[in-house]
Amino acid sequence: EIVLTQSPGTLSLSPGERATLSCRASQSVSSSYLAWYQQKPGQAPRLLIYGASSRATGIPDRFSGSGSGTDFTLTISRLEPEDFAVYYCQQYGSSQYTFGQGTKLEIK
Amino acid sequence: QVTLRESGPALVKPTQTLTLTCTFSGFSLSTSGMCVSWIRQPPGKALEWLALIDWDDDKYYSTSLKTRLTISKDTSKNQVVLTMTNMDPVDTATYYCARVYGDYDYWGQGTLVTVSS
Numbered sequence: 487e488i489v490l491t492q493s494p495g496t497l498s499l500s501p502g503e504r505a506t507l508s509c510r511a512s513q514s515v516s517s518s519y520l521a522w523y524q525q526k527p528g529q530a531p532r533l534l535i536y537g538a539s540s541r542a543t544g545i546p547d548r549f550s551g552s553g554s555g556t557d558f559t560l561t562i563s564r565l566e567p568e569d570f571a572v573y574y575c576q577q578y579g580s581s582q583y584t585f586g587q588g589t590k591l592e593i594k
Numbered sequence: 595q596v597t598l599r600e601s602g603p604a605l606v607k608p609t610q611t612l613t614l615t616c617t618f619s620g621f622s623l624s625t626s627g628m629c630v631s632w633i634r635q636p637p638g639k640a641l642e643w644l645a646l647i648d649w650d651d652d653k654y655y656s657t658s659l660k661t662r663l664t665i666s667k668d669t670s671k672n673q674v675v676l677t678m679t680n681m682d683p684v685d686t687a688t689y690y691c692a693r694v695y696g697d698y699d700y701w702g703q704g705t706l707v708t709v710s711s
Contacts (some may be wrong), residue, residue: 530702531701542699576643582654583631585640585643588640
């Protein structure tokens with residue numbers, strides 16, 4: 487089973503700043519099967535990025551994804567107040583999906 | 595529009611079997627490439643993938659929970675059912691179902707299941 491490790495666990499930033507979230511896989515992941523989700527308290531996760539770098543419908547262009555192999559990154563170019571949430575990466579491989587443990591993005 | 599709703603007991607006792615139903619609308623599980631999946635999230639913890647069923651009735655399970663899970667579908671009723679046997683307090687979580695059409699693009703609101711005697 488592929489393990490996804492996200493870092494940092496918590497990221498404290500101010501609105502307007504740039505956020506860089508990391509997701510590292512224990513073995514190579516197909517870029518086609520790497521996704522990012524945002525989750526706010528009391529809500530279901532929301533798909534942000536699929537295929538490592540494609541934005542889902544309705545996602546603002548300040549969100550971008552990149553990476554390949556075992557290292558993937560979610561970047562939020564300029565943080566808006568509504569972006570403070572928990573972010574999860576997810577991969578699919580060998581008939582299994584796995585999620586990372588999440589990065590909490592909090593207001594500094 | 596696409597909607598999914600989870601239903602089932604809010605409280606189960608240890609050793610009991612949990613049965614959850616995902617009722618959906620706005621898409622058909624007969625469509626090629628369409629899937630429905632179950633994911634759970636213990637309070638304050640990360641998401642954990644549980645199972646997935648596809649349009650062709652192929653089923654996939656979490657390796658760690660495979661022996662306890664069964665997923666099935668009733669296409670005519672637009673429902674997917676997940677059963678989990680031998681429930682334990684560590685299984686206390688919010689259980690989500692989600693549509694998977696390439697990616698997990700629509701999610702239900704989740705249902706909290708507490709395991710306690």
